[in-house]
Amino acid sequence: MDSSLLSHRSRVFERADPYAVSTYVNQHVGQHHIRLPRKGLPEASLDHRKFASLDLCRISYGGEVRVLSHALESVFHLQILLQGHCMWRRGRAERLLGPGELLLINPDEPVDLAYSADCEKFILKLPARLLDAVCDEQRWQRPSEGVRFIHSHYQLLALEGFAGLLTMVCHEAEAFDSLQRVQEHYSQIVASKLLTLLQTNVSRESLGSQAVTFERIAEYIERNLKQDIGSEQLARQASMSLRSLYGLFERHAGTTPKHYIRQQKLERIHRSLSDPDCSVRNITELALEYGFVHLGRFSESYKALFGELPSDTLKRRP
Structure with missing residues (x-):
């Protein structure tokens, strides 16, 4: 799984200043700021691809770092830990994530993450408008405040077919002749898959209350x-x-x-x-x-x- 989610063909930074990488991430993936140890300057690496309305990102800071954000506002973040560890905190709750675990962050949720020195993540950014559009197309009922995922943590391998889908998306993103229409199809499939695999506040179309034949x-x-x-x-x-x-x-x-x-x-x-x-x-x-x-x-x-x-x-x- 580790080697299948973006490759060096998508490399933007290698052994670079973490603050330069953070500035790039703010422009393309989501608003945040980082806190580094007082001593030393880690060397960060970043792979990135724009894919229709999605952003695919693979990042490592090369040292212990804390990532903070008040809220992502109009985007969802799906983060998969590839190696190392990451401490997630929200209020008094906290959880140590290991390789293969998935973190899903809603747009209105504050972000407080502490990376280990060897931590590497894959991040998928989904605009809220993409999930809204999928709900509207399928006539699924969503609250006026928008889509929201109920739980934050998952084991990636427990989500049937999703790891393979992400692998295909990354391969297509790095393909020389990738078509925009194909990318849009993949993006809609990713959004639909998440809305059906994970528990949300969306009410999908019902078969009705009468006896079902x-x-x-x-x-x-x-x-x-x-x-x-x-x-x-x-x-x-x-x-x-x-x-x-x-x-x-x-x-x-x-x-x-x-x-x-x-x-x-x-x-x-x-x-x-x-x-x-x-x-x-x-x-x-x-x-x-x-x-x-x-x-x-x-x-x-x-x-x-x-x-x-x-x-x-x-x-x-x-």
């Missing part, structure tokens, strides 16, 4: 195929236990909710690739729209279902 659940899935719909989320929307949901799908579809949703996504993509009136310029973009971030697995699943690769379907268009 398989047909109504299938209609809900059809309307939201481009979203990352998990079995637990679907059970909550249907106001039933996970066991009852699995039983419903076994009786009506002969499969699990996860396999059913994947098949519906693949069938929608197949129809798009087969339809000469449907504008499809890039199979990768189409796969990403439906949440297939592992393109090799996508091609394998597609071929297993339809007996040919997606590119073959596209070539056979009339």
Whole structure:
């Protein structure tokens, strides 16, 4: 994971003055100030890429440093500790973060972080307007004060598929021929993934309070195929236990909710690739729209279902 999140191709500073690095971060990633030990001057390094509306940053200060900010105001920070340790403080609460832990900072939250000398972080900056736009597009209800994540700390590997998604985003950011449209798709997927994986104050579309049938659940899935719909989320929307949901799908579809949703996504993509009136310029973009971030697995699943690769379907268009 460590080597997959930006490389030296994105290097901006190496063994540099920490205050110069801090000034650059203020311009591109988020307002803050740093406090260094009185003795010595650590050497800092920074990798940075602008990616659609996101900023990707990999930073190490080379020495013990305290990072402070009153609030990030209009951006969210997702920080992943790659090595070393970082002490997070908020009021009387504090937590020592280790490698593989993720910290999510809301725009209105003060920042008080103490880095160990060997600390290195990956930081993803998401503008609040991106999360608002995803909610509005999907008709998810958000409070007037904006989106807010309920919890601050997570284990990255516990967030299904998110580590792989970040790896793909970083590879795409460093690609020589990265297209703006592809970057925007990735950015929306990252925002949608966070809103569905983590607990927030957003209320997603409900299936309703009346008795839920398989047909109504299938209609809900059809309307939201481009979203990352998990079995637990679907059970909550249907106001039933996970066991009852699995039983419903076994009786009506002969499969699990996860396999059913994947098949519906693949069938929608197949129809798009087969339809000469449907504008499809890039199979990768189409796969990403439906949440297939592992393109090799996508091609394998597609071929297993339809007996040919997606590119073959596209070539056979009339």
